[in-house]
Amino acid sequence: MLLRTSLGRVAIELKYPTDALTAVVDGELFELPRQGAQDITAYDVVKDVHRVEHFVRTGLADAGAVIVVSNDRSYWSDPGHGRTTAASAFRLYESTTLSGLRAWGVTAGAGTTRGREDALDITGTHTLAWGDYSTLEGAARGRFRVLLISIVPPGKV
Secondary structure (H helix, E strand, O other): OEEEEOOEEEEEEEEOOOOOEEEEEOOEEEEEOOOOOHHHHHHHHHHHHHHHHHHHHOOOOOEEEEEEEEOOHHHOOOOOOOOOOOOHHHOOOOOOEEEEEEOOOOOOOHHHHOOOOOOEEEEEEEEOOEEEEEEOOOOOOOEEEEEEEEEOOOOOO
16 A cells, blocks of 8 residues: 655555454454465565655655554564474564565475475565554453554665
8 A cells, every 4th residue: 555645655564463362352252264275374474564665765655664563472482492484584473573585495395385486585674573563451461562663765764
């Protein structure tokens, strides 16, 4: 999405990956599916960062952001096993720094990488910080967090 604001053009990419959740809020039923495929979705988020950086770098946008809202803790919580996986370059864990060339590991299967074969060069340096967004009290997987990755041209804050 491209917003025209008083501060200029802002390119925004949004993602909303969900884990299974059934809850009633103010009498309205919400049923979110377990989307899974976190490795593929994480690649898509990193690709969004790559794309928005391109828009800003080439002047198509004056600034940008990638926003992820999720109730799936596997996006922000490192499992702590320490193993390198086929999708390690695309993990969005808290405090991860995205920069440089990001590519699938050698064990990535063709089904996982189909349509997502390209390595992605992240030109900026983005340290990921998830924040609390909302909580549905008493609901399993009712904690929603948000990741905001700001993309501004060099020299601007």
